[in-house]
Amino acid sequence: MEDTRAEALPIGAAEAAAALQTLQRYKAGKAALDKRLIDNELWFRMGHWKNYRDPLMPGKAQPSSGWLFNSIANKHADAMDNYPEPMVLPRAADDQATAQALSSVLPVVLEQADYEQVYSDVWWRKLKQGTGVTGIFWDPAARGGLGDIAVRSVNLLMLYWEPGVQDIQDSPDLFHLSLEDTARLTAQYPQLAGHAAGVVDVPRYIHEDGQTTANKSVVVDWYYKRPDENGKLRLHYCKLCNGVVLYASQNDPALAARGLYDHGKYPFVFDPLFVEEDSPAGFGYIDVMKDCQNAIDRMNHAMDENVLLASRQRYVLSDTAGVNEEELADLSRDIVHVVGRLNDDSFRPLQTAGLQGNSLSYRNSRIEELKEISGNRDLTQGGTSGGVTAASAIAALQEAGSKLSRDMLKSAYRAFARQCYLIIELMRQFYDEQRVFRITGQRGESEFVPFSAQGLRAKPMPAVGGVELGSREPVFDIVVSAAKKSTFSRLSQNETAKECYKLGFFDPANADAALAALEMMDFEGVEKVRARVRQNGTLAQQLVQLQGQMARLSAALAQQPGGTQAAQDTAGLTAQLPVAAAARAMNWNGKEVK
Structure with missing residues (x-):
């Protein structure tokens, strides 16, 4: 009877099998991107020689310089210096009070969700992989069962969408994979017992600690959009593991017609660094800089070998020279015995030529090329060149050199605004009970602001001429500014204030x-x-x-x-x-x- 009821549900074994086939098709279309992501992680950890070992030089030292890592670390520091802060603006005059409350409450919700750590992790992945992905979910178990909004950094390697779409919302299905302990899953979902054999494999980063997946199972979070009886697309969710349906929103009577989230969008916000056509994922600085970094490392390898060879005394020795080779190789001996007479034909020193000046100049030019490619010039890091010593001139050059960082920040702020819109929609749907948030006033004092979804939900419109006009749902605009400004920005603003005062x-x-x-x-x-x-x-x-x-x-x-x-x-x-x-x-x- 249980099997019959399971087959009668909208999402059963047949639908799960069809979804896994779709997942395999999506994985095949994303295979090249997955390989690039794994490769870029090695480049970031300066372990790219694992993929570029030269078979002609086994056992040789293969140094990795940190020019690429330094460029990425500086750009991440720029992002953290400009941590975003939302300001909510109403589109109607009667929504002014709700917008002011949202402007105060949103930063508190983000702080409770540990958004600063999420923001940092997303920026690392954006710079390394070319795309940062943030997930905005409703966690019904948070706050002791009351539920709250959860914000997480999502690994792009574990996301799969339909190949060829530019916007992730245009994909009919979206899959998010994760590795979880099989025993814990079986205890939580008894229907998983006896289905321990994995049917889905996941790509993995190359680690040095020898991670094992013997006791792990791949959990598939399947998000999909399907039209309801009125033709409106509804977002649904299904949790699969080893071919077994663990949960499906269409099988839940409370969500079968409504869908998982009322906003009807996938709860993922993509923030690409450099946009690629026909893909929601972009490419990053590692993809641009890896060839130049590879050339620098190969030159470092050759120069290190040259210095080591030039520092050692080597000889060309004929078999008829009669020189005791052990005594010759032992540098602690003052006397080396020779049988017979030595001449230049049988014994001579082998001297390795030193580095030429043009070789060093070429290597330095490749380093400067990498700095130009990444926009990580000396001035952006606080250094000076060309005899520039005036503080105002240095400040002007730093401001001009930071336009690439400002461009990246604008992209991140646009993605942050989309995240805030999703958070507001989740508040509109789930904040049924009134909650109290502690905020900091303009003078530093603590204030306690009550907030619920009452001000966000549809309000009846006043009748005109006895005709009911229906209801109107409040709509807001979000303006993003830097909450944590860099030292240079604060200094510039303080100087402006003093000039105005003078x-x-x-x-x-x-x-x-x-x-x-x-x-x-x-x-x-x-x-x-x-x-x-x-x-x-x-x-x-x-x-x-x-x-x-x-x-x-x-x-x-x-x-x-x-x-x-x-x-x-x-x-x-x-x-x-x-x-x-x-x-x-x-x-x-x-x-x-x-």
Whole structure:
């Protein structure tokens, strides 16, 4: 009876077998990419000689220089210096409060999901493999069963999609593979007992610790899109292992018609470094730099061999020379015995020619070529060349040399915005109960903000002429900025603030002239500065009016009997007003100056 019920379900053994056949077809189409990913991991670990051993030189030292690794490490450091922060903007005026709450809550949700570590891991894979992949899932077991959003870095080697699609969302099926312990899986899913034979193999990176997969099973997370009775595509999910269906959303009565996620998208966000046509995956810096790095390493090998040979004393010795070879090879002996007479024909030193200057120049030129290819010039790392010593000139060159990093960051920010949209959609679907988030206010104080999906779900539209217009679901825009700025960026912004202060931009009396100058300026946070200067100008006008009123009040009080002291107190208050105005003007980027 159990087998009959299993076959009657929408996803059974036949559907699982068809899905595994589709997976094998996808694997065949991705075989070249998988090989490149495994090869790039060796290049990153400077272990690429495992694939490029020269059979003509067995046992010879094969050095690996770190120029390629240094370029990638510097670009990863640039990414971490510009950690993203979301700002949610509403598209309708009545969604303003919800957008403000989301702007405060989203960073807390990301922090609770350990997003900074995920961001770092995704960037390493983006630089090494050419594509960083982030998974946005709903974890129903989190928070003691309440459930919460889980953000994970996904290994591109374990993802398979239909060959030829440019956008991952266009693939009819998407497979994510993982290796898990067979005993633990059998304990969790009893239907897996007796099905221990693996039917799917996975590509693996080359490790030096001799990892074994004898007690592992390949778990296949099968995501697929199928239309419902209304023609709308629904996202469904099936968990397979060794040909057995462990779970399927179509077999779940609560999700059979609705699908796994209401947003209907695969929960994976691809962030390619350099885009390839007809593929959601791109290529990275290792693919561009590996040939040049290989040439440098081969030259290092040849030069090291030359230095070793030149440092050793070798001889050409004839069989008739009569020289004791053991005594000749023993450098501790002061006397070497010879039988007969030596001459140049039977015995002579063999001297290895030293390195030529043009060889060293050629090697250095290949190193400079690799730096140019990767955009990892000396100035981007804080070094100087060409006699540049002025701080302003160095700063300008560093800013010009960082355009490649800024371009990569913009791509990462676009992917981050897509991740935030998926997080908001999961909040809309699963945040049924109200949750409280601790956020940090503008002045550093802790605030507790309640939040639920009530403000995200569809709201009824007001009737017009007695006609119901249905409901409207709030829609938001996400603007991404750098939460953790580099030291150079902070220094540049601080210098801009000091220049504005020296020029009198924050003097309320200069508000009109300062606003005219700020309209022609463009730097991060300029809108806040314009708002503050405009507010200072309004405050100055109010101050002038108030001082006039105080002066007239003081004159009127002085004419009254006993009003001299009151007039003096009023004059003292008037003198303190400019101090208060100046203190209020001393504000930068929303932070009060103590």
